[in-house]
Amino acid sequence: MNPTRIATVSASHSVELSEEAVPVPGPGQVLVRIRYCGICATDTHGYASGGFIPKAVFGHEWSGVVAAAGEGVTTVAEGDRVVASVGPACGSCAMCRAGHGEHCDTAFAEANGIGPDAPEHGGFAQHLVVSERRVQRALDELSDEQLGLVEPTAVTFHAVRRAGQRLGDVVVVQGAGPIGLLAAQHARHAGAGVVVVVEPSEARRAAAAAVGFTEVFAPGEAFRARVLELTNGLGADVLYEATGVAALFQPSAELVRRGGTLALLGYPMSGSEVSYGDWQSRELTVIGSLAYTHSDFLGAMRAIADGAVDVAPLITGIIGLDELPALLAKLDGGDTRHAKVLVAPNG
Known part of the structure; x- marks a missing residue:
């Protein structure tokens, strides 16, 4: 051989x-x-x-x-x-x-x-x-x-499952790379009322549109204003942070409503500063997610097979x-x- x-x-x-x-x-x-x-x-x-x-x-x-x-x-x-x-x-x-x-x-x-x-x-x-x-x-x-x-689809399946997203939630996905786009599709499949994708790259915003997302924004005031409009000024129910950019952790948290969930998918390669008092006083639920379990792979494959994830x-x-x-x-x-x-x- x-x-x-x-x-x-x-x-x-x-x-x-x-x-x-x-x-x-x-x-x-x-x-x-x-x-x-x-x-x-x-x-x-x-x-x-x-x-x-x-x-x-x-x-x-x-x-x-x-x-x-x-x-x-x-x-x-x-x-x-x-x-x-x-x-x-x-x-x-x-x-x-x-x-x-x-x-x-x-x-x-x-x-x-x-x-x-x-x-x-x-x-x-x-x-x-x-x-x-x-x-x-x-x-x-x-x-x-x-x-x-399938492997990255399992990573994001695991993250959305851990976040405990509820039917009708207003969801923000930060970052439209492969992990962000897969997480956004799982969030949609899990019954989000609306999914807002924020991404600085024009090509990646186009990729988000290609898999059916219409609420796609570059970072900035128009994006923040839309999130507040959709939530009557409260902020997102769930935000999936998929960039791993440490400097974005606190700004991400500030987009989440009081009592909402910040779900961390992107993996930072450096330290970060957050406002402990802000997270505590607003009773944020912060969910870390890394890798997957055996069952997540079957769930991921089924999501692809039935067209929920493209x-x-x-x-x-x-x-x-x-x-x-x-x-x-x-x-x-x-x-x-x-x-x-x-x-x-x-x-």
């Missing part, structure tokens, strides 16, 4: 393309032939930092086909299409034993690529061996391209493995029109 090719971060702003023998899955493991792996902002951070993120996380939005299954594997079989996932609550970690299965330590470690069975590299590769827990069989209704967006407009490019280093450099420099690019390591 021909060797398999892998892309890994070798140093700051440097990606190494290497070859190795196609690995053989051990007991409880599967060998996945990668079809697509999406490029995430986390990948760009890993590229720029030279290894700030775990090795398994550089290329974590992958999908593919089971090429071989090790001894004892029962949930998938050779030939099954699969998506990257995390396992169900393990039942034996400290969080599970305390009755907090939704925050299982084992699944959280899997999501962050830091568990004892984390692979040595991510899905920017032709093949990947992972624990059976780390894959979930794909819904037949979904195309390969749609499967390439991922097709988010895909702005498909490239080969050799093109990855140059594109990461462009993404890191901000010199790109792309929203979500899928890498097809096997062509």
Whole structure:
């Protein structure tokens, strides 16, 4: 069999393309032939930092086909299409034993690529061996391209579920990158009365319009005035912060009504200042959200399958493995029109 090719971060702003023998899955493991792996902002951070993120996380939005299954594997079989996932609550970690299965330590470690069975590299590769827990069989209704967006769709499904959004809520989504656009669609699917999207990029505002949003604004007075108009001066019921820009945390909170919810999706790479007294006196509910649970992947796939979430407009490019280093450099420099690019390591 021909060797398999892998892309890994070798140093700051440097990606190494290497070859190795196609690995053989051990007991409880599967060998996945990668079809697509999406490029995430986390990948760009890993590229720029030279290894700030775990090795398994550089290329974590992958999908593919089971090429071989090790001894004892029962949930998938050779030939099954699969998506990257995390396992169900393990039942034996400290969080599970305390009755907090939704925050299982084992699944959280899997999501962050830091568990004892984390692979040595991510899905920017032709093949990947992972624990059976780390894959979930794909819904037949979904195309390969749609499967390439399941992982970020699960991230945002998880966030909207955690926010406890109610029917008819006035929702603001801050940031119209892939995460913001997916969160906005889940919010709409969850019964928001109106979804207001705010985004400085004209191209991203156009992307929001392409998936059916009509209340789309650049930051500024017109946006703030519209939120106040829609809420009789009260402020948003729920605001999903999807930029990760630390300086926006307090201004975001000030757009939320007293007793409303600020849901944090974007991950800041620096510290931030907020007004503790403001958050307390207005009794804000602040919800942090990171990654997902096993069930979020099924919910995400169903949302795509029934058309509630349209991922097709988010895909702005498909490239080969050799093109990855140059594109990461462009993404890191901000010199790109792309929203979500899928890498097809096997062509």
